[in-house]
Amino acid sequence: xPEVTQTPSHQVTQMGQEVILRCVPISNHLYFYWYRQIxxxxxxxxxxxxxxxxxxxxxxxxxxxxxxxxDGSNFTLKIRSTKLEDSAMYFCASSVDxxxxxxxxxxxxSRLTVL
Amino acid sequence: xxxxxxxxxxxxxxxxxSAVIKCTYSDSASNYFPWYKQELGKRxxxxxxIRSNVGEKKDQxxxxxxxxxxxxxxxxxxxTQPEDxxxxxxAASDLYNFNKFYFGSGTKLNVKP
Numbered sequence: 263x264p265e266v267t268q269t270p271s272h273q274v275t276q277m278g279q280e281v282i283l284r285c286v287p288i289s290n291h292l293y294f295y296w297y298r299q300i301x302x303x304x305x306x307x308x309x310x311x312x313x314x315x316x317x318x319x320x321x322x323x324x325x326x327x328x329x330x331x332x333d334g335s336n337f338t339l340k341i342r343s344t345k346l347e348d349s350a351m352y353f354c355a356s357s358v359d360x361x362x363x364x365x366x367x368x369x370x371x372s373r374l375t376v377l
Numbered sequence: 378x379x380x381x382x383x384x385x386x387x388x389x390x391x392x393x394x395s396a397v398i399k400c401t402y403s404d405s406a407s408n409y410f411p412w413y414k415q416e417l418g419k420r421x422x423x424x425x426x427i428r429s430n431v432g433e434k435k436d437q438x439x440x441x442x443x444x445x446x447x448x449x450x451x452x453x454x455x456x457t458q459p460e461d462x463x464x465x466x467x468a469a470s471d472l473y474n475f476n477k478f479y480f481g482s483g484t485k486l487n488v489k490p
Binding site: 303304305306307310353365366369370371 | 411420466477478483
């Protein structure tokens with residue numbers, strides 16, 4: 263069964279450093295998302311991406327965050343200058359059709375620890 | 378925007394008993410309500426969903442009910458088994474809003490053998 267894959271599974275970084283989290287969505291999916299889950303808290307929407315542009319973003323997704331689909335398969339989340347409060351599990355997700363709604367398929371997550 | 382509240386935050390039941398998790402939502406535009414199960418250290422996975430034109434949906438031991446008027450929906454698990462132990466998240470979404478899902482805060486279900 264196709265899966266969303268994410269790398270790295272865990273990254274430890276120093277405050278102020280740039281971090282790139284990578285995702286490979288399921289190949290025929292059209293909508294891509296990043297969600298964040300701070301330990302013990304709810305899953306929070308960060309951004310959705312469709313047709314090579316951001317379709318919606320939350321208040322969390324400020325100027326420190328950016329997303330990119332550099333080629334036909336990868337979908338990346340960049341945090342320019344990490345803060346302690348960015349420590350969380352970051353989930354990439356994809357769905358076939360945003361009007362569907364289509365099931366959200368999540369990756370395994372990338373745990374980011376900012377020291 | 379949408380606000381999804383979920384209760385209880387933790388639920389402990391004996392194997393074989395039923396478990397009920399409840400969620401409320403605030404935005405009447407929400408029309409799709411999935412439930413995700415997240416095992417420890419794993420990704421959330423869809424277990425059941427319901428659209429606003431349906432009041433109840435069942436899949437073997439799990440069922441979801443929706444009350445549009447009251448803006449609440451519930452997950453029912455019957456004959457619970459230890460492998461049902463996980464964190465369960467409800468979510469609400471507007472079908473026409475790029476699949477932006479608003480998640481509840483999660484319920485940690487512990488099924489004691």
